[in-house]
Amino acid sequence: MGLFGRKKESADTGLRLYYASDIHGTEVLWRKFLRAPEGYKARVLVMGGDLTGKAVVPLVEDGEGGWSSQLFGQPVSAADEAEAVELEERVRANGMYPHRMSAEELERVGALSPEEREKWFEGVMLDTFAQWLALAPERLTDPEIRCFVMPGNDDPDGVGEAIERASRVEACDDRVVEFDGYTMLSLGYSNRTPFDSPRELDEDELGARIELMASQVEDMGRCIFNLHVPPYDSGLDNAPELDDDLTVVTVAGQPSIAPCGSTAVREAIERHQPLVSLHGHVHESRAASHIGRTLCINPGSDYHTGRISGCLVHLAGDRANYQFVVG
């Protein structure tokens, strides 16, 4: 028996799986994710959802060959094409979409209804996402590498469709997949949030979908749950409490923290006791804990730092060990 764990596990045996989630439109993180086979010697890659960003930053033509914009609340400008490309890189690295526009187009989009603007935003996102997916065949050249990708609650429907069409990455949302003697069931929907995001379900519907997939699994001792939303009150789902204005509630200068995970996910884990369950969704709740025998992991997300928060899961038979990584 080792000091740091119950049983020793050789570095050379078993399967190394790399899990990351919630990269929210940050292209550099997607590029890094696709480098995990070389960087981490991972043979299975799992992207757990929330791939798309939350904001479009307009770069507005200034009429003199340059562009003006605002970043971090500060005015910024690009005098020429080279500077514009550099500015776009900075915007992308912070999880936002740069979008070149004329002053007229800016005015037109600004005047759209919320529903029309959501649609316009979706178009910008999906164009970018298609470019991301095209990188996968270039980078995942080893045919032994498996790369599973699913949309999360923040991703519009078009994201899932784009994954289905893509080559070299495998869609896994709402289905059961197998690799190296392990089974993985996946679901990118979340329970209800205060944000009214695109893919949310009531708890009973969430539970029903998980049950349907779980019924197809023969050996839970070699099963991985890949569920975007973490189990309720598991230590993986602690988030700042929000008031009606979506402002963080603070008490005595500290954010008031409350669990926001799914009760249906928790019940499913308690009932089926898979080997590992992988989660994202709550960025600030990076943690690993056990529910019964199940190792539950949420690597969190600091997507706007340009570093990808993930977790290496070492699978050896019916045993699992883990290591958080920030790549």
Next chain:
Amino acid sequence: MSSAAETGGAAQGSPQLFTRKATGLVREGRTIDALFYNVMWSSVALTFAFFWLFYSFYYNGSNAILAFLIAAALGLPGAFLYAMLAQIMPRTGGDYVFNSRALHPSIGFAANASYCFWLAVVYGVYTTYIATYGVGAFSNMMAGFTGATWWISFGEWFSSEAGLFITGTVAVLVSAAIFIIGGVRLFFRLQVGAFVLYMLGAFLLPMLVGLFGSEGGFISNFNEYGANLGVQNAFSAMQHSATEAGFASSGFDLTATLKSVSVFWFIFGFIYSSNYFAGEIRLKKRTHMLSIPGAVVVAVVALLLLTPAFTGIASYATNGAFGFAEPAAYGFANAPAYPELMAIASGSPVWGTIIIVGFTVGLLIWLPQTMILISRSMFAWSFDRIMPSKLSYVEPRSHSPIFAIAIVSLLAIASTAIYAFTEWFSTISALLGLSTTLIVTAIAGIALPFTQPAMVANSPFARRVAGVPLISLVGGLALLGFSCAIAVLLWDPGSGTSLAHNPGKLELAVVVYAVGFLVYFVSRALRRSQGIDIELAHAELPPD
């Protein structure tokens, strides 16, 4: 948040960016909340008490205002550096991650482990001061105002070695119990009440007493108070005792002033503890930039108001005499700290109680605050698998990291024993060890644009000044400030870490660091045998 465009500050009324319906688009934590935390944890009142308690022994002739202004100036670049690093690496756990990413994981761990070790040492200062200048001073005050002499023996017990240890241990255990019984939520609730009492008792009332009182009124009250403690004309008796002991009031002394900067470093070297408040989308630079350097400004203003209020009641000469005089000569068990003196000046046991309780609550709340800080660091070590996962185990009912809290409690009790039964460390000895971690962070700030160029290039602090990356420049200034502070700590005999007077303390700081490195490399070897390479925890993946 909605899918509407954000429009604030747009030059021509046009949107700055378009957002959509998605989770996590919350507004940033309020600047005032982060400011509040920094000011509360930096123990302005306790440091003010330190200065006057040490004045006659080490700093006779020092000017308090000049000393704390110098300390603030030395700490200000560091405040900006920590604010910038917290903005670049939000919600990531402070210097451990800053230094791990900018320099090397072993350096980040050793520096942070050293910081936590010395914070644990500081526990003993707070717990023994709670006994002496909290409960002991309150008992003394009750005897002084009421003439009920049994309060004296009651109060004296708290100044005994056993009293210091038992009171301090109880305070530590109560702090741990807060988390085990009610979790962080209960602590935050208690902190609200503590903050109100602290501000009222330690600052507002003393300022009012100073504003409306006079030294003559204080002396009259002190004599009446001393009479109840069994000594007539206590003020004269105190002065006589001080003179007999060799006290002579000194004029302004620049050397003493510079040495006393070490006391105020207790505030201005460690006022950077908030780094949680960062938005999901970094629209603003203001939160950290105002709350961390802003805390420096608030502390300076508080001291600028409190110092003349106090010296108007008890002058530099009076404080010097209190230090030299034998307390028994004027009926006291210990030389009184500023809260008891202001309580006496108020002439009222009610006001006096509020002043002493407010001051004591400021000490008490530091104990659980620091438990959170150290246990968060332990969390981070455990996440990176340097330490066993038990350290990040959270008890489900209270949501508290009970193993981490238990370890911090044991360290705090050990430190209480050291301060109660030995003279190994002086009151501010830990500042040297704590400051060495600041040095590492300053170097990390200088190095960051070179070791993590993309991280800096994509941050709000990407610009250069005269060709030098802004954060390197600020890191350089912070290094200068921190180095000057360390130089003062190594020079000032009052710091307890003077090279001339306290041999072995610098070496101890180095040994603590070395132990941190050793632990890291032993852990790395153990984890490798389990298939885990802990150096991957921060290894950057190449994007291209």
